[in-house]
Amino acid sequence: MEMSGRLMLITAHFVIEKGGTKMNEYLEYLRINASYIWGLTVQHIELVGIAIIIAIIIGVSIGIYLTTNEDLAETVLAAASVLLTIPSIALFGIMIPFFSLINQGIGFVPALVALVLYSQLPIIRNTYSAIKNVNPAVIDAANGIGMKRSQRLVRVEIPNALPVIMAGIRTAVVLNIGIGVIAAFIGAGGLGTLIVQGITRTDMYSIVTGSIVVSLLAIIADMILLFIQKRLTPKGIAN
């Protein structure tokens, strides 16, 4: 936020030279609301971050399991695809009655669950196909030299599948940062709050700020993950 704020200040500076009073107003808005915006950004990162960690644990495990069960794989991948076609606002809506049963109808928990569900398709699909696509000769060699199933998975299949699995995770993160905006509608906070409030109050500054910060967040997250992906990719398969 620090960084993005400064970035906006710099761009703003040029516009001010040309004498836009609107820009002065906007900067004033940012100054007054800086800590509020920062708070919402942190909330957004928390929501998406926790959702992604849970989604990776579930998604990668399911993806790996599916490589051993072809029949189930088709069904699960189809189900995950269907899940992704449900409009996010509808999914959040559907959550409410179910989570009301445990007094969590709106807020953080249903939003988290929705985000975890949305992340499943890219993560499961990429994990499954990455492991399936490891060179059969390499798998044959692993079996032939006497690796156990688990050793083959940990020492051969996962390392070789890692770049593609990470690409799936990146897609999920970017997707979630966007969908996380909708979570504001069910009171889960985050940057969506700025946009929802902006719409109800016809406050352009609020809408613009929310949108820009969400976009920046997505870009930065993707860059960081790409960096991690490159670090994790074994040298021998990095080209």
Add this chain to the structure above:
Amino acid sequence: MISFKHVSKSYTGTEKAVNDVNFEVEKGEIVIFLGPSGCGKTTLLRMVNRLETISEGSVLINGEDIGNLNEIELRRNIGYVIQSNGLFPNMDIEENVTIVPDLLGWDKKKKHNRYKELMQLIGLDPMEYRKRFPNELSGGQQQRIGVIRALAADPPVMLMDEPFGALDPLIREKIQDEFLQIQREVKKTILFVSHDIDEAIKMADKIVLMRDGEIMQYGTPSDILIHPKNEYVSQFIGRDRAIKHLSLRTIAQLQEEIGLVEIDQSIVDSKQVNIHENLKDTLAMLLNQEADQVIVHDDNDEVQGAITIDRVQRYLHLEMRQKPSQTVEKEKVME
């Protein structure tokens, strides 16, 4: 050492991929499974480390039915080399070479020493290649790493599935020679799949010639070339079987059998040849230089006499007329 007893393999409903195969492999021999694609040779090979299940019959190693052994243990005690080398792209060369010792729980120092030893065996600098990855090596180098990986834990038995099949002819020949050199030192019992008759003649102690899952003939290369058991075998080895057979014989053997000829002093520009050269290459020399003789010298550079096309022809006729039993006998004496 390894016995195949009424071994069959059938996939559900279809005909048999391997049909009632019986033979014995002696310790320290290279036995090549030879045949066209789809003849069941690879299936037969992969039954030995149980990558393929055995439908009927049994395979015994040192008298023990492999069906009773733990599959993982069994595989760790059998070297395995495949055509597309199957090196692990995510591991560096040292990790690749020492993967089986690692699975067996050797300590770091022992693994590293073994790595250095093996790299020296194939003439690659252990330190230079240590941290390199398979994709940084040439095809020939990768295949050699594949071979030493299989040797790493010093298994008594090696399975090789067309290990040199993907290499260009020049490199293939070189690696074959290198491998035979290594084999003379390590004396493994090797089962080797090939579809290349020349490779089989060059490398094999015995050849298992297969068609449609059945053994057509089992014998020494010489035996198969001189006495093909049936129409299929003689077709497979080709009309030039006599010439191929020459590659199994050296000038020294010819000398022992029928003697060399006197050097014809009137021919000035004669080529020299070592007495251990094989007769096929010698014949090629005679034909190439269009000379009537090649001068033969032994390892101490002493001239033994000369060899002519007539001489080679006479020896060949003699050989081809021999009885099967005799050939086998001779083969044993030579070894």
